[in-house]
C-alpha cells in the first residue's frame with residue numbers, strides 16, 4: 001500500500017484527516033455576524049495568499065497560531081507577517 005505524502009502546507013478544508021476540525025471552523029465562520037464577516041472574494045484572496053505562504057502549517061499560521069480559514073473570514077483581521085501578505 002502506498003503512503004500518500006502528508007502535506008503540511010494545506011488549509012483544513014484540503015485535509016481529509018481534519019474533516020471534523022474543518023467542519024468546526026466552518027461552523028464558527030457561519031456564526032460570524034455579517035458585520036464581522038469579510039466579503040467572500042476577499043476571503044478567497046486572503047486564503048490564496050496563505051496557501052502560497054511558508055508560514056502555513058497544518059491549516060494554521062505559524063506566526064500567530066490562528067486557523068487561517070477563520071482569520072481570513074473576519075473582516076477586521078490582517079496577516080501577522082511583516083510586511084503583511086494580506
Ligand code: SF4
Nearest residue numbers: 050053056061079081
Ligand atoms: S503569515 Fe499571513 S499569509 Fe502566511 S499563513 Fe500567516 S496569515 Fe497566512
